[in-house]
Each structure stands twice: as C-alpha cells, then as structure tokens.
Amino acid sequence: MKFRFLIFIAIIIGAIFIYQYSMYKEYSNRPLPTSLHPIVAEKADALQNQAEKIGIPIIITDAFRSFDEQDAIYARGRTTDGPVVTYAKGGESYHNYGLAIDFSLLPSPESAIWDLEYDGNQNGQSDWMEVVDLAKDLGFSWGGDFTNFKDYPHLQMDLGLSIRELRKGKRPEDVIE
Template sequence: MTLYSGWDLTLIGILSIILFAAWQQEREDHIEEMAARSSLHPEVEKMKQEFVEQTAEQGIDVVITQGYRSKEQQNDLYAQGRSEEGSIVTYARGGESYHNYGLAVDFALRKNNGDVTWNTTYDGNDNGEADWQEAGDIAKRIGFEWGGDWQQFQDFSHLQWNPGVSVEALKDESQNK
C-alpha cells in the first residue's frame, strides 16, 4: 500500500482548487454569454432545424412563429389579456422567459390547405394521433422541453432548451449589465 506524502496531498488539493475555479469561471462566462444574446442560441437553431425536418418526415408541417424575443416584446405579450385586449398568452414578464435569451421557439401547424392552426386536436397526417402531440414527442427526443407537458399553463406551441442554467440566473446576469 502506497501512502501519499504531505506534498502529494497538497499538490492534489491545489490542482483541485485550480480546476474548480476554471470550471466555475467557464460556467459564469457561459451564463454571461447567454444572458447577452439577441438571437437564437446556435444549439437551439440546430435543434429547431432538426425539429422541422423530423416533423416533416412524419407528414407534419410546422411553422416557427417566434424565436428570440426582446424583454420589451415579452412585456407586450404579458400585457395581453391584462392591461391590453386579448387572451392571456404568457405568465412570463420580460426577462423571465427562455425566449429572452434565445433558448426557446414557438411553432404552429400548417394545415393541408395552407392555413396555420393552433387547434390541438388537428391530425393533418391522418394517423389517428393529434399532430401537436406527435410534434411535442419529436421535440422532446431532440432535447427540447415541450410546453404541452406543463401542468399549470399548457403551452402547446412552446419549445425551450435548458442548458442547465435557470432563467432566474440568466435574468440576474442580464440585470448586472
């Protein structure tokens, strides 16, 4: 059995601290980069394309209706159904949505006649399953979180990618700018 000398343990400890500090700095840089975004994150852009292609292979025509959304645009949507006319479409204010950091997209379905629909029972590929459910399942396989699975406020048209950073951390970082 080999025993480590005091110097060996000290060296291991120092290296561990250096590696942890480097990892922490990289994580903070990553959060800062996402908080400053004004377009879709490259990974979300790639996932979005894959989503459109895979749904098309199943005979489902999806239309991306929104991606990155500014905090001002988010606040305008939040006002809908509250201080402005219309139905409530979001519970997230500016800075509280993954859209504000380029990590979310919204979509709709294009019917066979070319019209766009948000009807959650629509089955355009005539396979007996709602196209929204099929699209949501495809999105989840790609790595998105699907708003149709949410219990409090189902948002069938919403997809978001969580890279391991909470929207609260992104909001905090963007407010520090």
C-alpha cells in the same frame, strides 16, 4: 442570549448574500443575447425536417424575443385587448435568452393552426403530439407539461440554466464548455 442569536442569524444572512453576490458578480455585466442560441436553432431546424418527413409541416411562429417584446405579450389580456397568453414578463421567459421557440401546424402554406387534435397525416394520432414527441427526443421541454400555465406551442431548452441564473448574466456557454 437572544441578542447572540440575532447576531448569529444576521451573520448567516450576510454570508448567504455575499456568497450569492460573488457567485454571479463575474457574469453581471454580460450582454443579453439578441438571437436564438445556435444549439436551439439547430434543433428547431431538425424538428421542422423530422416533422416534414412524417407528413406534418410546421412553422416556428416565435423564437427569440427582447424584454420589450415579452412585456408587450405579457400586457395582452391585462392592459391591452386579447386573451392572456403568458405569465412571463420581460426577463422571465427562455425566449428572452434565445432558448425557446413556439410552433404551429401548417396544413397549408397560408393557414397555421393550433389544433391539438388535428390529424393531417391521417395516421390516427394527433399531429401536435407527434411533433411534441419529436421535440422531446431532440431535447426540448414542452410547455404543455408546465403545471401552472399550459403553453402548448412552447418548446424550450434550458441548457442547464434557470431563469434566475440567466437574469444574473450566466449563459449556456458557461455550462456547456
């Protein structure tokens, strides 16, 4: 009886593996993106324009990142000097697939700031949170809402895909079409 049960479990595990393999096989040889996805780029431009209209100049400080660039950022605070700024290794960030940006406030052309309480347009509200609200209205998710690691400058659009799907080769055009 135990032997039959073990065979049954092995068959189930095998079926799951075959299903997973066949589900992503068609995507497995697809190249990685090398730039920001056009939808994300368009929304990033819109965010900058909308923020400027309410007196909050911003700058996009980071957008697409290669796996190597991501690994270098991941090394900060671990194997290189500086504070830990990410928990995502190469391939584990939406930046690596052109689906994320980072921003900062730009109160003057030579000084980017990451002050969540700054009120440069003097309307009694945090400029940072005003930009976050604009970004959310444009369809971005905000890293400040992450539960484990708050990434306040981070905005992303998953466009219907998980990191796991992206790693296996699936791309937004497979979902959006």
